[in-house]
Amino acid sequence: MELQQLRYVVAVAEIGNFTRAAERCHVVQSALSHQVAALERELGVRLFERTSRRVRLTPAGEAFLPGARACLEAAERARADVAAASGEIRGRLAVGAIPTVAAVDLPAALRDYRRRHPRVRITLVSAGSENLVEQVRRGGLDVAFLGLPPRARPKGVRSRRLGTGELVAVVAPDHPLAHGEADLRGLADEPFVDFRAGHAGRVQSDEAFAAAGVRREVPFEVSSAEFMVDLVRQGLGVGMLPAAYAPRFPDLGVIRLRDAPTRAEHLIWGDRPSPAAAAFLELVGAGDEEEG
Known part of the structure; x- marks a missing residue:
């Protein structure tokens, strides 16, 4: 054989x-x-x-x-x-990331990595946080960038918390509250566009509305931030995006939230990173640190 x-x-x-x-x-x-x-x-x-x-x-x-x-x-x-x-990094580097990763400039990091290690074959996949954790756990991905509710931690993998950021509400540009401020209670009567129930990208918003003591309706459930934005542009509902990610859509109205939901971004990797993965972790500043 x-x-x-x-x-x-x-x-x-x-x-x-x-x-x-x-x-x-x-x-x-x-x-x-x-x-x-x-x-x-x-x-x-x-x-x-x-x-x-x-x-x-x-x-x-x-x-x-x-x-x-x-x-x-x-x-x-x-x-x-x-x-x-012998001092040469080669092999493969399989990276996963949520579409709205904001704590790291991932395209720039991949560019710098390719310049340093041209013999490494790089692949990138975009998926939800739960899927990415499973792929890293099984070895299909070397590293991945996640977004989780603040109290959640990835399980079964090594990880480092990269930072925490607030969400903002995004609306069609002619919405009465566009470019203003509000609290969650003031938006509770609006229809929302969001990820499916239970999705990591949805949980932080659901928890924040529950903490505010109000319920909201989510008639439009989507699988990607881009599809969310398309529906919001048409005035079909209010979306929730990370504040650092929302500026990528300058045609949308942004509502700053006084009681904004938050999410934490994490970098995860397996127990025994390959030389190519270890070099990437070093480049993005993760080193060998593990979240306690």
């Missing part, structure tokens, strides 16, 4: 097509197919069901895939560790 064979199996499993998998691996399809078939003969099982329309994993292939990925990750980590011992 060879690492190249494992790479081919993973590529076919992820893409579901031998031709496109060969393109990803930069080999001709016949060579890839030959190596996969040789591995199947060695294992004594079929890893893929092949039809004229699609390719999918057999039950044996499903069982084989996690171990294949783990072997490839271990090999990549070993190469990265050897390179780091």
Whole structure:
């Protein structure tokens, strides 16, 4: 069993097509197919069901895939560790972030990191905080930037709190309260655009309204800040965004809140960061600190 064979199996499993998998691996399809078939003969099982329309994993292939990925990750980590011992950072850096991260200028940090470590392959995904914690916990991401209610802490990962910021209400520019001040009680009769109930980006607002002793209606639940902004522009409701993030939408009206909800931003990483991840943590000032 060879690492190249494992790479081919993973590529076919992820893409579901031998031709496109060969393109990803930069080999001709016949060579890839030959190596996969040789591995199947060695294992004594079929890893893929092949039809004229699609390719999918057999039950044996499903069982084989996690171990294949783990072997490839271990090999990549070993190469990265050897390179780091000689002073070179290489390998991969998988970063996750909420769309509204504001405590760090993430695009600038990634730019600086790429200049310092050009041999590292960087990927970035955007998702909700709960999803990002799970991906870091499972090893799919090296580091991630979260936004959580002030009293919440990420579990099962190492973390550092980056800072706390207030939220502001954002409204259509012709809203009567645009660019003014209010308290939550004064907005309770407005329809709201917010994330789904239970989402980390929603919890801090719900808790703040509950603390103010008022209820609000959220008829529009969205999955992204951009979609929230689109609905707010149309005058369909009031949105809640971090004060440091709201200036990205200068066409919206901003309402400063006297009893504003707050959120805390965290940087999280796994128990044993790779050399590439450790270099990124150093660049953004996290070091080896762990939240108590």
